[in-house]
Amino acid sequence: MDPRSEVLLRQPDYFQGEVLLVGLPPDDVLGRLPNAHGWCWHAGDQAALEARFAGRVHFGVDVPARAFDTAVVYLPKSKELSDYVLKAVAARLPNADVFLVGEKKGGIEGASKQLIPFGKPRKLDSARHCQLWQVTVVNAPQAPVLADLAQHYELALEEGPLNVVSLPGVFSHGRLDRGSALLLEHLDKLPSGHVLDFGCGAGVLGAAVKRRYPHNSVTLLDVDAFATASSRLTLAANGLDAEVICADGIDAAPMELNTILSNPPFHVGVHTDYHATENLLQKSVKHLKKGGELRIVANSFLRYQPLIEEQFGACTVKAEGQGFRIYSAKRR
Structure with missing residues:
Protein backbone atom coordinates (compact mmCIF):
# COMPACT_ATOMS: atom_id res chain seq x y z
CA MET A 1 0.00 0.00 0.00
CA ASP A 2 1.29 3.46 -0.92
CA PRO A 3 2.11 5.39 2.29
CA ARG A 4 -0.13 8.26 1.17
CA SER A 5 -3.06 5.85 0.95
CA GLU A 6 -2.17 4.47 4.37
CA VAL A 7 -2.52 7.97 5.81
CA LEU A 8 -5.96 8.36 4.19
CA LEU A 9 -7.13 5.06 5.60
CA ARG A 10 -6.20 6.20 9.11
CA GLN A 11 -9.14 8.65 8.81
CA PRO A 12 -11.94 6.48 7.38
CA ASP A 13 -14.80 8.57 8.77
CA TYR A 14 -14.03 11.36 6.28
CA PHE A 15 -14.33 9.08 3.26
CA GLN A 16 -17.66 7.28 3.62
CA GLY A 17 -19.54 9.04 0.80
CA GLU A 18 -18.84 9.30 -2.91
CA VAL A 19 -15.12 10.09 -2.93
CA LEU A 20 -13.02 11.13 -5.92
CA LEU A 21 -9.36 10.10 -5.61
CA VAL A 22 -7.30 12.32 -7.90
CA GLY A 23 -3.96 11.08 -9.23
CA LEU A 24 -4.22 7.95 -7.11
CA PRO A 25 -1.50 5.27 -7.06
CA PRO A 26 -2.15 1.73 -8.36
CA ASP A 27 -2.61 0.21 -4.92
CA ASP A 28 -5.60 -1.19 -3.00
CA VAL A 29 -7.10 2.11 -1.82
CA LEU A 30 -10.15 1.63 -4.08
CA GLY A 31 -10.62 -1.80 -2.57
CA ARG A 32 -10.64 -0.31 0.91
CA LEU A 33 -13.01 2.55 -0.03
CA PRO A 34 -15.89 0.89 -1.89
CA ASN A 35 -17.68 4.18 -2.68
CA ALA A 36 -14.58 5.82 -4.13
CA HIS A 37 -13.74 6.44 -7.77
CA GLY A 38 -10.44 7.53 -9.27
CA TRP A 39 -9.19 10.09 -11.76
CA CYS A 40 -5.90 9.10 -13.33
CA TRP A 41 -3.70 10.42 -16.15
CA HIS A 42 -0.83 7.90 -16.04
CA ALA A 43 -1.53 5.13 -18.56
CA GLY A 44 0.39 2.48 -16.63
CA ASP A 45 -1.41 3.23 -13.38
CA GLN A 46 -4.72 3.31 -15.24
CA ALA A 47 -4.15 -0.14 -16.75
CA ALA A 48 -3.26 -1.62 -13.36
CA LEU A 49 -6.26 -0.02 -11.66
CA GLU A 50 -8.70 -0.94 -14.43
CA ALA A 51 -7.61 -4.57 -14.23
CA ARG A 52 -8.62 -4.69 -10.56
CA PHE A 53 -11.39 -2.07 -10.34
CA ALA A 54 -13.03 -2.04 -13.76
CA GLY A 55 -15.16 1.01 -14.45
CA ARG A 56 -14.12 2.87 -11.32
CA VAL A 57 -11.28 4.99 -12.72
CA HIS A 58 -11.67 7.90 -15.14
CA PHE A 59 -8.69 8.46 -17.45
CA GLY A 60 -7.77 11.77 -19.04
CA VAL A 61 -7.03 15.44 -18.44
CA ASP A 62 -10.52 16.58 -17.40
CA VAL A 63 -12.26 16.10 -14.07
CA PRO A 64 -14.82 13.29 -14.39
CA ALA A 65 -18.44 14.29 -14.95
CA ARG A 66 -19.80 12.02 -12.21
CA ALA A 67 -21.03 13.53 -8.93
CA PHE A 68 -18.95 13.16 -5.77
CA ASP A 69 -19.23 14.36 -2.17
CA THR A 70 -15.56 14.98 -1.48
CA ALA A 71 -12.22 14.70 -3.24
CA VAL A 72 -8.70 13.70 -2.27
CA VAL A 73 -5.84 15.01 -4.39
CA TYR A 74 -2.61 13.04 -4.29
CA LEU A 75 -0.04 15.81 -4.65
CA PRO A 76 1.41 15.85 -8.19
CA LYS A 77 5.06 16.67 -8.74
CA SER A 78 4.20 19.79 -10.74
CA LYS A 79 2.90 22.86 -8.91
CA GLU A 80 1.03 23.95 -12.04
CA LEU A 81 -0.69 20.59 -12.31
CA SER A 82 -1.66 20.49 -8.63
CA ASP A 83 -3.09 23.99 -8.99
CA TYR A 84 -5.20 22.87 -11.97
CA VAL A 85 -6.60 19.71 -10.38
CA LEU A 86 -7.28 21.39 -7.02
CA LYS A 87 -9.26 24.16 -8.71
CA ALA A 88 -11.05 21.63 -10.94
CA VAL A 89 -12.35 19.61 -7.97
CA ALA A 90 -12.94 22.61 -5.67
CA ALA A 91 -15.13 24.21 -8.36
CA ARG A 92 -17.38 21.15 -8.13
CA LEU A 93 -17.51 21.05 -4.31
CA PRO A 94 -18.79 24.33 -2.84
CA ASN A 95 -19.17 24.02 0.95
CA ALA A 96 -17.73 20.50 0.87
CA ASP A 97 -14.31 19.17 1.83
CA VAL A 98 -11.23 18.77 -0.36
CA PHE A 99 -8.19 16.88 0.91
CA LEU A 100 -4.56 17.04 -0.17
CA VAL A 101 -2.15 14.23 0.66
CA GLY A 102 1.53 13.90 -0.16
CA GLU A 103 4.97 12.96 1.02
CA LYS A 104 6.98 15.39 3.10
CA LYS A 105 9.94 15.10 0.76
CA GLY A 106 7.54 15.81 -2.10
CA GLY A 107 6.76 19.23 -0.65
CA ILE A 108 3.33 18.64 0.88
CA GLU A 109 3.89 21.23 3.62
CA GLY A 110 4.41 24.03 1.11
CA ALA A 111 1.81 22.70 -1.28
CA SER A 112 -0.85 22.96 1.42
CA LYS A 113 -0.78 26.72 0.85
CA GLN A 114 -2.50 26.09 -2.48
CA LEU A 115 -5.63 25.33 -0.45
CA ILE A 116 -5.78 28.80 1.14
CA PRO A 117 -7.83 30.47 -1.66
CA PHE A 118 -10.66 27.98 -0.98
CA GLY A 119 -10.86 28.37 2.80
CA LYS A 120 -8.80 27.71 5.91
CA PRO A 121 -6.71 24.54 5.53
CA ARG A 122 -5.78 22.38 8.48
CA LYS A 123 -3.37 19.50 8.88
CA LEU A 124 -5.49 16.45 9.58
CA ASP A 125 -2.78 13.82 9.99
CA SER A 126 0.94 13.24 9.71
CA ALA A 127 2.30 9.71 9.42
CA ARG A 128 4.37 7.44 7.16
CA HIS A 129 6.47 10.52 6.21
CA CYS A 130 3.29 11.97 4.69
CA GLN A 131 0.75 14.63 5.58
CA LEU A 132 -3.00 14.87 5.01
CA TRP A 133 -4.58 18.34 4.76
CA GLN A 134 -8.25 19.31 4.68
CA VAL A 135 -10.08 22.43 3.57
CA THR A 136 -13.80 23.21 3.45
CA VAL A 137 -14.46 25.03 0.17
CA VAL A 138 -15.95 28.33 1.31
CA ASN A 139 -14.73 30.19 -1.79
CA ALA A 140 -15.39 27.90 -4.74
CA PRO A 141 -13.27 28.90 -7.76
CA GLN A 142 -14.44 29.03 -11.33
CA ALA A 143 -13.79 25.76 -13.12
CA PRO A 144 -10.43 26.12 -14.88
CA VAL A 145 -10.23 25.74 -18.66
CA LEU A 146 -7.19 23.60 -19.32
CA ALA A 147 -6.42 25.12 -22.73
CA ASP A 148 -6.23 28.56 -21.11
CA LEU A 149 -3.43 27.28 -18.84
Whole structure:
Protein backbone atom coordinates (compact mmCIF):
# COMPACT_ATOMS: atom_id res chain seq x y z
CA MET A 1 0.00 0.00 0.00
CA ASP A 2 1.29 3.46 -0.92
CA PRO A 3 2.11 5.39 2.29
CA ARG A 4 -0.13 8.26 1.17
CA SER A 5 -3.06 5.85 0.95
CA GLU A 6 -2.17 4.47 4.37
CA VAL A 7 -2.52 7.97 5.81
CA LEU A 8 -5.96 8.36 4.19
CA LEU A 9 -7.13 5.06 5.60
CA ARG A 10 -6.20 6.20 9.11
CA GLN A 11 -9.14 8.65 8.81
CA PRO A 12 -11.94 6.48 7.38
CA ASP A 13 -14.80 8.57 8.77
CA TYR A 14 -14.03 11.36 6.28
CA PHE A 15 -14.33 9.08 3.26
CA GLN A 16 -17.66 7.28 3.62
CA GLY A 17 -19.54 9.04 0.80
CA GLU A 18 -18.84 9.30 -2.91
CA VAL A 19 -15.12 10.09 -2.93
CA LEU A 20 -13.02 11.13 -5.92
CA LEU A 21 -9.36 10.10 -5.61
CA VAL A 22 -7.30 12.32 -7.90
CA GLY A 23 -3.96 11.08 -9.23
CA LEU A 24 -4.22 7.95 -7.11
CA PRO A 25 -1.50 5.27 -7.06
CA PRO A 26 -2.15 1.73 -8.36
CA ASP A 27 -2.61 0.21 -4.92
CA ASP A 28 -5.60 -1.19 -3.00
CA VAL A 29 -7.10 2.11 -1.82
CA LEU A 30 -10.15 1.63 -4.08
CA GLY A 31 -10.62 -1.80 -2.57
CA ARG A 32 -10.64 -0.31 0.91
CA LEU A 33 -13.01 2.55 -0.03
CA PRO A 34 -15.89 0.89 -1.89
CA ASN A 35 -17.68 4.18 -2.68
CA ALA A 36 -14.58 5.82 -4.13
CA HIS A 37 -13.74 6.44 -7.77
CA GLY A 38 -10.44 7.53 -9.27
CA TRP A 39 -9.19 10.09 -11.76
CA CYS A 40 -5.90 9.10 -13.33
CA TRP A 41 -3.70 10.42 -16.15
CA HIS A 42 -0.83 7.90 -16.04
CA ALA A 43 -1.53 5.13 -18.56
CA GLY A 44 0.39 2.48 -16.63
CA ASP A 45 -1.41 3.23 -13.38
CA GLN A 46 -4.72 3.31 -15.24
CA ALA A 47 -4.15 -0.14 -16.75
CA ALA A 48 -3.26 -1.62 -13.36
CA LEU A 49 -6.26 -0.02 -11.66
CA GLU A 50 -8.70 -0.94 -14.43
CA ALA A 51 -7.61 -4.57 -14.23
CA ARG A 52 -8.62 -4.69 -10.56
CA PHE A 53 -11.39 -2.07 -10.34
CA ALA A 54 -13.03 -2.04 -13.76
CA GLY A 55 -15.16 1.01 -14.45
CA ARG A 56 -14.12 2.87 -11.32
CA VAL A 57 -11.28 4.99 -12.72
CA HIS A 58 -11.67 7.90 -15.14
CA PHE A 59 -8.69 8.46 -17.45
CA GLY A 60 -7.77 11.77 -19.04
CA VAL A 61 -7.03 15.44 -18.44
CA ASP A 62 -10.52 16.58 -17.40
CA VAL A 63 -12.26 16.10 -14.07
CA PRO A 64 -14.82 13.29 -14.39
CA ALA A 65 -18.44 14.29 -14.95
CA ARG A 66 -19.80 12.02 -12.21
CA ALA A 67 -21.03 13.53 -8.93
CA PHE A 68 -18.95 13.16 -5.77
CA ASP A 69 -19.23 14.36 -2.17
CA THR A 70 -15.56 14.98 -1.48
CA ALA A 71 -12.22 14.70 -3.24
CA VAL A 72 -8.70 13.70 -2.27
CA VAL A 73 -5.84 15.01 -4.39
CA TYR A 74 -2.61 13.04 -4.29
CA LEU A 75 -0.04 15.81 -4.65
CA PRO A 76 1.41 15.85 -8.19
CA LYS A 77 5.06 16.67 -8.74
CA SER A 78 4.20 19.79 -10.74
CA LYS A 79 2.90 22.86 -8.91
CA GLU A 80 1.03 23.95 -12.04
CA LEU A 81 -0.69 20.59 -12.31
CA SER A 82 -1.66 20.49 -8.63
CA ASP A 83 -3.09 23.99 -8.99
CA TYR A 84 -5.20 22.87 -11.97
CA VAL A 85 -6.60 19.71 -10.38
CA LEU A 86 -7.28 21.39 -7.02
CA LYS A 87 -9.26 24.16 -8.71
CA ALA A 88 -11.05 21.63 -10.94
CA VAL A 89 -12.35 19.61 -7.97
CA ALA A 90 -12.94 22.61 -5.67
CA ALA A 91 -15.13 24.21 -8.36
CA ARG A 92 -17.38 21.15 -8.13
CA LEU A 93 -17.51 21.05 -4.31
CA PRO A 94 -18.79 24.33 -2.84
CA ASN A 95 -19.17 24.02 0.95
CA ALA A 96 -17.73 20.50 0.87
CA ASP A 97 -14.31 19.17 1.83
CA VAL A 98 -11.23 18.77 -0.36
CA PHE A 99 -8.19 16.88 0.91
CA LEU A 100 -4.56 17.04 -0.17
CA VAL A 101 -2.15 14.23 0.66
CA GLY A 102 1.53 13.90 -0.16
CA GLU A 103 4.97 12.96 1.02
CA LYS A 104 6.98 15.39 3.10
CA LYS A 105 9.94 15.10 0.76
CA GLY A 106 7.54 15.81 -2.10
CA GLY A 107 6.76 19.23 -0.65
CA ILE A 108 3.33 18.64 0.88
CA GLU A 109 3.89 21.23 3.62
CA GLY A 110 4.41 24.03 1.11
CA ALA A 111 1.81 22.70 -1.28
CA SER A 112 -0.85 22.96 1.42
CA LYS A 113 -0.78 26.72 0.85
CA GLN A 114 -2.50 26.09 -2.48
CA LEU A 115 -5.63 25.33 -0.45
CA ILE A 116 -5.78 28.80 1.14
CA PRO A 117 -7.83 30.47 -1.66
CA PHE A 118 -10.66 27.98 -0.98
CA GLY A 119 -10.86 28.37 2.80
CA LYS A 120 -8.80 27.71 5.91
CA PRO A 121 -6.71 24.54 5.53
CA ARG A 122 -5.78 22.38 8.48
CA LYS A 123 -3.37 19.50 8.88
CA LEU A 124 -5.49 16.45 9.58
CA ASP A 125 -2.78 13.82 9.99
CA SER A 126 0.94 13.24 9.71
CA ALA A 127 2.30 9.71 9.42
CA ARG A 128 4.37 7.44 7.16
CA HIS A 129 6.47 10.52 6.21
CA CYS A 130 3.29 11.97 4.69
CA GLN A 131 0.75 14.63 5.58
CA LEU A 132 -3.00 14.87 5.01
CA TRP A 133 -4.58 18.34 4.76
CA GLN A 134 -8.25 19.31 4.68
CA VAL A 135 -10.08 22.43 3.57
CA THR A 136 -13.80 23.21 3.45
CA VAL A 137 -14.46 25.03 0.17
CA VAL A 138 -15.95 28.33 1.31
CA ASN A 139 -14.73 30.19 -1.79
CA ALA A 140 -15.39 27.90 -4.74
CA PRO A 141 -13.27 28.90 -7.76
CA GLN A 142 -14.44 29.03 -11.33
CA ALA A 143 -13.79 25.76 -13.12
CA PRO A 144 -10.43 26.12 -14.88
CA VAL A 145 -10.23 25.74 -18.66
CA LEU A 146 -7.19 23.60 -19.32
CA ALA A 147 -6.42 25.12 -22.73
CA ASP A 148 -6.23 28.56 -21.11
CA LEU A 149 -3.43 27.28 -18.84
CA ALA A 150 -1.23 26.16 -21.73
CA GLN A 151 2.11 27.87 -22.21
CA HIS A 152 3.16 28.63 -25.78
CA TYR A 153 6.66 29.13 -27.07
CA GLU A 154 8.30 29.23 -30.48
CA LEU A 155 11.38 27.40 -31.75
CA ALA A 156 13.37 28.78 -34.65
CA LEU A 157 14.06 25.80 -36.93
CA GLU A 158 15.58 25.66 -40.42
CA GLU A 159 12.17 24.83 -41.86
CA GLY A 160 10.55 27.79 -40.10
CA PRO A 161 9.23 28.52 -36.60
CA LEU A 162 7.69 25.66 -34.65
CA ASN A 163 4.94 26.57 -32.16
CA VAL A 164 4.98 24.41 -29.04
CA VAL A 165 1.96 24.11 -26.72
CA SER A 166 2.71 22.87 -23.21
CA LEU A 167 0.06 21.94 -20.64
CA PRO A 168 0.54 21.86 -16.85
CA GLY A 169 2.44 18.82 -15.62
CA VAL A 170 4.26 18.17 -18.89
CA PHE A 171 8.04 17.72 -18.77
CA SER A 172 9.94 21.00 -19.18
CA HIS A 173 6.66 22.94 -19.09
CA GLY A 174 6.79 26.10 -21.16
CA ARG A 175 10.41 25.81 -22.28
CA LEU A 176 12.76 23.68 -24.35
CA ASP A 177 15.02 21.49 -22.22
CA ARG A 178 18.74 21.19 -23.04
CA GLY A 179 18.57 17.53 -24.00
CA SER A 180 15.84 18.04 -26.58
CA ALA A 181 17.63 21.14 -27.88
CA LEU A 182 20.74 19.05 -28.55
CA LEU A 183 18.74 16.32 -30.27
CA LEU A 184 16.95 18.91 -32.43
CA GLU A 185 20.37 19.99 -33.70
CA HIS A 186 21.12 16.42 -34.80
CA LEU A 187 18.05 15.23 -36.70
CA ASP A 188 20.05 14.87 -39.92
CA LYS A 189 20.13 11.69 -42.00
CA LEU A 190 17.24 9.95 -40.31
CA PRO A 191 16.13 6.76 -42.07
CA SER A 192 13.03 7.47 -44.15
CA GLY A 193 9.78 5.77 -43.21
CA HIS A 194 8.03 5.46 -39.85
CA VAL A 195 9.44 7.50 -36.93
CA LEU A 196 8.52 7.10 -33.26
CA ASP A 197 8.95 9.93 -30.75
CA PHE A 198 9.06 7.97 -27.48
CA GLY A 199 8.24 9.95 -24.32
CA CYS A 200 7.01 12.76 -26.54
CA GLY A 201 6.11 15.30 -23.85
CA ALA A 202 4.76 18.40 -25.59
CA GLY A 203 5.57 16.87 -28.98
CA VAL A 204 8.64 18.92 -29.84
CA LEU A 205 10.70 16.15 -31.47
CA GLY A 206 7.81 14.48 -33.28
CA ALA A 207 6.51 17.77 -34.66
CA ALA A 208 10.01 18.87 -35.73
CA VAL A 209 10.58 15.58 -37.55
CA LYS A 210 7.22 15.78 -39.31
CA ARG A 211 8.02 19.35 -40.34
CA ARG A 212 11.47 18.41 -41.70
CA TYR A 213 10.49 15.06 -43.20
CA PRO A 214 6.83 15.50 -44.25
CA HIS A 215 6.69 12.21 -46.15
CA ASN A 216 7.61 10.19 -43.05
CA SER A 217 4.91 8.67 -40.88
CA VAL A 218 5.33 9.90 -37.30
CA THR A 219 3.96 8.39 -34.08
CA LEU A 220 4.23 10.17 -30.73
CA LEU A 221 3.93 8.08 -27.55
CA ASP A 222 3.84 9.06 -23.89
CA VAL A 223 2.53 7.52 -20.66
CA ASP A 224 0.99 10.80 -19.49
CA ALA A 225 -2.38 12.04 -20.77
CA PHE A 226 -1.37 15.69 -20.28
CA ALA A 227 1.69 15.07 -22.46
CA THR A 228 -0.27 13.46 -25.29
CA ALA A 229 -2.89 16.22 -25.08
CA SER A 230 -0.03 18.75 -25.39
CA SER A 231 1.40 16.87 -28.36
CA ARG A 232 -1.94 17.00 -30.16
CA LEU A 233 -2.15 20.75 -29.52
CA THR A 234 1.42 21.25 -30.79
CA LEU A 235 0.71 19.29 -33.97
CA ALA A 236 -2.51 21.23 -34.57
CA ALA A 237 -0.78 24.58 -33.94
CA ASN A 238 1.63 23.77 -36.77
CA GLY A 239 -0.82 22.15 -39.17
CA LEU A 240 0.89 18.77 -38.85
CA ASP A 241 -0.65 15.31 -38.92
CA ALA A 242 0.74 12.45 -36.82
CA GLU A 243 -0.46 9.56 -34.68
CA VAL A 244 -0.49 10.15 -30.89
CA ILE A 245 -0.67 7.23 -28.44
CA CYS A 246 -1.06 7.41 -24.67
CA ALA A 247 0.31 4.13 -23.30
CA ASP A 248 2.86 2.73 -20.88
CA GLY A 249 6.19 1.93 -22.46
CA ILE A 250 7.69 0.78 -25.75
CA ASP A 251 5.52 -2.36 -25.79
CA ALA A 252 2.63 -0.20 -27.02
CA ALA A 253 4.63 1.18 -29.95
CA PRO A 254 4.15 0.05 -33.56
CA MET A 255 6.45 -2.58 -35.03
CA GLU A 256 8.58 -2.25 -38.17
CA LEU A 257 9.75 1.26 -37.28
CA ASN A 258 12.53 2.95 -39.20
CA THR A 259 13.57 5.32 -36.41
CA ILE A 260 13.01 5.67 -32.68
CA LEU A 261 13.85 9.09 -31.28
CA SER A 262 13.73 9.82 -27.58
CA ASN A 263 14.70 12.11 -24.79
CA PRO A 264 13.68 9.40 -22.33
CA PRO A 265 12.48 10.13 -18.81
CA PHE A 266 14.24 8.89 -15.73
CA HIS A 267 12.40 10.77 -12.98
CA VAL A 268 8.95 9.90 -11.68
CA GLY A 269 7.63 12.09 -8.87
CA VAL A 270 10.30 12.60 -6.23
CA HIS A 271 11.84 9.17 -6.90
CA THR A 272 14.43 8.30 -9.52
CA ASP A 273 13.12 5.63 -11.90
CA TYR A 274 15.00 4.22 -14.88
CA HIS A 275 12.52 1.44 -15.65
CA ALA A 276 10.84 3.02 -18.69
CA THR A 277 14.17 3.89 -20.31
CA GLU A 278 15.79 0.54 -19.58
CA ASN A 279 12.73 -1.17 -21.04
CA LEU A 280 13.06 1.04 -24.13
CA LEU A 281 16.75 0.20 -24.57
CA GLN A 282 16.15 -3.52 -24.12
CA LYS A 283 13.14 -3.82 -26.43
CA SER A 284 13.49 -1.10 -29.06
CA VAL A 285 15.52 -3.32 -31.36
CA LYS A 286 12.47 -5.58 -31.76
CA HIS A 287 10.37 -2.62 -32.92
CA LEU A 288 12.85 -1.54 -35.60
CA LYS A 289 13.21 -2.79 -39.14
CA LYS A 290 16.59 -4.10 -40.20
CA GLY A 291 18.78 -1.02 -40.61
CA GLY A 292 16.44 1.02 -38.41
CA GLU A 293 18.01 3.45 -35.94
CA LEU A 294 17.59 4.21 -32.26
CA ARG A 295 18.72 7.77 -31.53
CA ILE A 296 18.40 9.06 -27.96
CA VAL A 297 19.69 11.91 -25.87
CA ALA A 298 20.56 11.41 -22.20
CA ASN A 299 22.51 12.94 -19.35
CA SER A 300 26.17 12.04 -19.75
CA PHE A 301 26.34 10.42 -16.31
CA LEU A 302 23.70 7.83 -17.22
CA ARG A 303 25.40 4.63 -18.35
CA TYR A 304 23.10 3.83 -21.23
CA GLN A 305 25.73 2.96 -23.85
CA PRO A 306 26.45 -0.55 -22.45
CA LEU A 307 22.70 -1.28 -22.29
CA ILE A 308 22.31 -0.27 -25.93
CA GLU A 309 25.34 -2.30 -26.99
CA GLU A 310 23.89 -5.40 -25.32
CA GLN A 311 20.95 -5.27 -27.72
CA PHE A 312 22.39 -3.67 -30.86
CA GLY A 313 26.00 -4.83 -30.74
CA ALA A 314 27.35 -1.34 -31.44
CA CYS A 315 26.50 2.16 -30.24
CA THR A 316 28.13 5.44 -31.19
CA VAL A 317 28.11 8.85 -29.52
CA LYS A 318 26.79 11.10 -32.27
CA ALA A 319 27.21 14.36 -30.34
CA GLU A 320 27.61 15.72 -26.83
CA GLY A 321 27.34 19.03 -25.04
CA GLN A 322 26.07 20.75 -21.88
CA GLY A 323 26.12 17.49 -19.96
CA PHE A 324 24.21 15.45 -22.56
CA ARG A 325 25.10 12.82 -25.15
CA ILE A 326 23.30 11.60 -28.22
CA TYR A 327 23.59 7.84 -28.71
CA SER A 328 22.92 6.17 -32.04
CA ALA A 329 22.54 2.46 -32.77
CA LYS A 330 21.21 0.55 -35.78
CA ARG A 331 19.56 -2.83 -35.98
CA ARG A 332 21.76 -5.18 -37.97
